[in-house]
Amino acid sequence: MTKIYGRGETRVHALRGIDLDLPRGGFTAIMGASGSGKSTLMHCLAGLDQPSGGTVTVAGTDLGSLDDDALTIFRREHVGFVFQSFNLLPxxxxxxxxxxPLELGGHRIDDPARERAHLLADLLGVAGRLAHRPAELSGGQQQRVAIARALITQPDLLFADEPTGNLDSATSAEVLDHLRRSARELGQTVVMVTHERDAAAYADHVVTMRDGRIA
Ligand SMILES: Nc1ncnc2c1ncn2[C@@H]1O[C@H](COP(=O)(O)OP(=O)(O)O)[C@@H](O)[C@H]1O
Ligand SMILES: [Mg+2]
Structure with missing residues (x-):
């Protein structure tokens, strides 16, 4: 995977020689130093970024074979993503x-949908902040809203990029326990980037990255 800076004068190999199988319904933690390629790998796995070489196959479908529309539909129907920088709409x-995500998927926002959003917000401790815009929330509260947004559709594939990076330890434990239960009880495939050993300990297995490779 080559990433191009600016006009392409400088290239950096963000990923190389990655061969990784993620079991359906498993909970995988990705660890590694800053800049080792964790976010790039997650974006490739989720169909948010196209690798310059190699393939990403999800449930038998090669993501590289999908055009932009098909990829958008794939993400909408199967993927939830908690971005490292939250990416909430201001x-x-x-x-x-x-x-x-429900609205984009063509679902009506009816009472059960609102109730589910409220339950998730409650679980994450932000039920009292639902009427506020992101700029009026702390980093930790924005992160919790981003987690609720990724969980609302109960996606087959859930990617979370340092989801506990801005959370206190009690909320972290709640989030990690919920991710583990999402895999065990709902059969969701969960992939989480973290640099905290305590957080990685919740996962079934840990993948460590170094310089764009799996160490
Ligand atoms: N948009 C980008 N354009 C060019 N290089 C990038 C871009 N995003 C990340 N990189 C580079 O790719 C490498 C991996 O970055 P990243 O996946 O963000 O690492 P991590 O999440 O492990 O900190 C780093 O060398 C980083 O500087
Ligand atoms: Mg990152």
Missing amino acids: MLTAAENIVL
């Missing part, structure tokens, strides 16, 4: 951000 309230 003009929407927390509640509107959380239900957005």
